[in-house]
Amino acid sequence: MYKLFLRSLISVLFLLGFSLNANAEFKVGFVYVGPTGDHGWTYQHHEGRNAVEALGIKTTYVESVPEGADAERVIRQLAQSGHDLIFTTSFGYMDPTNKVAKDFPNVKFEHATGYKREHSNVSTYSARFYEGRTLLGHMAGKMTKTNTIGYIASFPIPEVIRGINAMTLAAQKVNPDIKTKIVWVFTWYDPGKESEAAQALIDQGADIIMQHTDSTAPVQVAEKAGVWSFGQASDMQRFAPKSILTSIIDDWAPYYVERSIAARDGTWKQQDTWHGLKEGMVAMAPYNSAMGSDLVKEVEQLQKDLASGKAHSFTGPIYDQKGNILVAEGAVADDGMLAGMNVYVKGVEGDIPQ
Amino acid sequence: MIKVEKRNDVSRSIYFLTPVLAIFLTLFGGGIIFFILGFNPIEALKFFFVTPISDLYGLSELLVKATPLCLIAIGLSFCFKSNNWNIGAEGQLIFGGIVGGGVALLFYNHDGFYVLPIIILSGAFGGILFAMIPAILKTYFNTNEILVSLMLVYVAKLLLDYLVVGPWSNPEGFNFPETRQFSESARMPILFDGLRIHAGIFITLITVFLSWLILYKTYLGFQIKVSGLSLKTAKYAGFKGKTMIIIVFMISGACAGLAGVGEITGPIGQLHRNISPDYGFTAIIVAFLGRLNPIGIIFASLIVALTYLGAETAQIFLQVPKYTGQVFQGMILFFLLGSDYLLFFKIKFLGLKKNEL
Numbered sequence: 285m286y287k288l289f290l291r292s293l294i295s296v297l298f299l300l301g302f303s304l305n306a307n308a309e310f311k312v313g314f315v316y317v318g319p320t321g322d323h324g325w326t327y328q329h330h331e332g333r334n335a336v337e338a339l340g341i342k343t344t345y346v347e348s349v350p351e352g353a354d355a356e357r358v359i360r361q362l363a364q365s366g367h368d369l370i371f372t373t374s375f376g377y378m379d380p381t382n383k384v385a386k387d388f389p390n391v392k393f394e395h396a397t398g399y400k401r402e403h404s405n406v407s408t409y410s411a412r413f414y415e416g417r418t419l420l421g422h423m424a425g426k427m428t429k430t431n432t433i434g435y436i437a438s439f440p441i442p443e444v445i446r447g448i449n450a451m452t453l454a455a456q457k458v459n460p461d462i463k464t465k466i467v468w469v470f471t472w473y474d475p476g477k478e479s480e481a482a483q484a485l486i487d488q489g490a491d492i493i494m495q496h497t498d499s500t501a502p503v504q505v506a507e508k509a510g511v512w513s514f515g516q517a518s519d520m521q522r523f524a525p526k527s528i529l530t531s532i533i534d535d536w537a538p539y540y541v542e543r544s545i546a547a548r549d550g551t552w553k554q555q556d557t558w559h560g561l562k563e564g565m566v567a568m569a570p571y572n573s574a575m576g577s578d579l580v581k582e583v584e585q586l587q588k589d590l591a592s593g594k595a596h597s598f599t600g601p602i603y604d605q606k607g608n609i610l611v612a613e614g615a616v617a618d619d620g621m622l623a624g625m626n627v628y629v630k631g632v633e634g635d636i637p638q
Numbered sequence: 639m640i641k642v643e644k645r646n647d648v649s650r651s652i653y654f655l656t657p658v659l660a661i662f663l664t665l666f667g668g669g670i671i672f673f674i675l676g677f678n679p680i681e682a683l684k685f686f687f688v689t690p691i692s693d694l695y696g697l698s699e700l701l702v703k704a705t706p707l708c709l710i711a712i713g714l715s716f717c718f719k720s721n722n723w724n725i726g727a728e729g730q731l732i733f734g735g736i737v738g739g740g741v742a743l744l745f746y747n748h749d750g751f752y753v754l755p756i757i758i759l760s761g762a763f764g765g766i767l768f769a770m771i772p773a774i775l776k777t778y779f780n781t782n783e784i785l786v787s788l789m790l791v792y793v794a795k796l797l798l799d800y801l802v803v804g805p806w807s808n809p810e811g812f813n814f815p816e817t818r819q820f821s822e823s824a825r826m827p828i829l830f831d832g833l834r835i836h837a838g839i840f841i842t843l844i845t846v847f848l849s850w851l852i853l854y855k856t857y858l859g860f861q862i863k864v865s866g867l868s869l870k871t872a873k874y875a876g877f878k879g880k881t882m883i884i885i886v887f888m889i890s891g892a893c894a895g896l897a898g899v900g901e902i903t904g905p906i907g908q909l910h911r912n913i914s915p916d917y918g919f920t921a922i923i924v925a926f927l928g929r930l931n932p933i934g935i936i937f938a939s940l941i942v943a944l945t946y947l948g949a950e951t952a953q954i955f956l957q958v959p960k961y962t963g964q965v966f967q968g969m970i971l972f973f974l975l976g977s978d979y980l981l982f983f984k985i986k987f988l989g990l991k992k993n994e995l
Contacts, residue, residue, distance in 0.1 A: 345953075347960050350915040351911075352901070352910075353904075354915060357699050358950050361950065376910065376912065439814070440803065441813045441814050441815075442813060445813075470803065
């Protein structure tokens, strides 16, 4: 009886393994750091996945995967279960992605916001969110009455510092008296912490609230307090209809569609992608008419210029907090400098936590 | 009229069988939930509980996941058995990871067989140190150890945040909140090529054996059990309560610290903000599911580990929401506590008496 049980168990396991491996259909896998309903970062990646699915390509996702020891297993399971292309959509998946990529040379990997491409089947991609920040800075500089902009920042990594600097530079251009106050919350998603930070900034006199975190809490606090705010990652307008001037939208869909088709057709190649307003990876939600049609026109023009390359978020002269020159007059910062940015520009208050 | 009465004789075999019953009830309840969600319950349960461990890699992952859970739960069982409610194993794990990780960074690019043992011991030491805070506050200042140990979890998390963002962050890492990857000499040896199962499992097995020895073969174990059954009896018998409290917290802190150092030198290989997906809290479920018994805890840790793997597999193959894993953990505990209640108490249905009308 026991032996019979064991034998049938083995054959069941064997059949199971067989049926899993026999699947040859082209499949794309996604690993998310948050829940699909966060209305921010993961939500937008999920929208991108939906666009791939709409092409008739089979996709799979795993949500809320911790960036610790579990990530490697999830990525490996996706690779093992016949997925041909895998998007890992958070910085913390960088090392696990490269580790798994080594063992699955025939599977393509795409890692968002990282910098390690240790194997030829790993690409990285990110968006020039700072271009959106420049537009926000322009609006903030024009709309503020207290000349104080409140900024909720996540981690002192180049991407976040770039955003702070781009925003401050653009705001200074239209309003030289501008000050940027920053609260570091050291999280990407924590509605409680984010709303406390927003309240603290409003109490310090900020009448513009901006966030580099993913929840809708800050815009909701701003709505209640009657100050202006900007949405992050997705269009958050419905959470704060009066307060939100616009949102920076991460639009991953075109990239996911393009890379999925390339992988399916065998034309996928390793690359490091950094797309912005021009390619549409960074998009702007509709502008709030409360800021007046003149300002809307200005911002739309600036958006066009940034997209066409006529304007650049980091055009010299740019000074650091101590007054040292970072970018000479007339020059623009190159991508290398942007990628490693770790100083504040003049006008930002406080120090970068080190 | 319903009356609840305490049972006088509780059968020992049934006492150990109720966790099994709880698991079956969970499977049944889970099947119903899957059915309501619109999935084929048999298929969903298969993807949840069979597929994840149907190959060597899956089995190895199960052990990788169960190792820290088992280790922490064993430590906690000492505390819980003696009526000390250490809820902060997560903090002790993180602090052990911090101390062990700090030593690993100190030995960066340093070869030698002694590196790893030093790191492991310092991790255990870190866990002990952190567990001492609630223990000393409880014994000498009469504070509530539940609150102190729980709040210290946040202290440990914030300290780790500070270190990986600031002084310990990788100088070549663009300010990202993580340290360097530890050198090979600071990593747990991998047992089989291509699998992630590492030498940490031996630490766990040795700990299980030692804890069995302590609990069942020593005077200390006897003290712990008596204090758990009745603090007054323990006092009356002349046991030194304070020393015992300190010792059980030390054991529990050491185990949590070892689990932390096992994670960072094992599958992770560096310090960052997410070294533990709340192992310290999940281990509380594991400890009770395992009846605070070393052998029971081994099985309980495997089952709870499987709920994690299962949630991932079920989402990959059926796109079942990932949070069903937590639902399953909750159900197991619920059914266990529920059947415990019926185990220790009996419910009598009495007819309505006239004078009550």
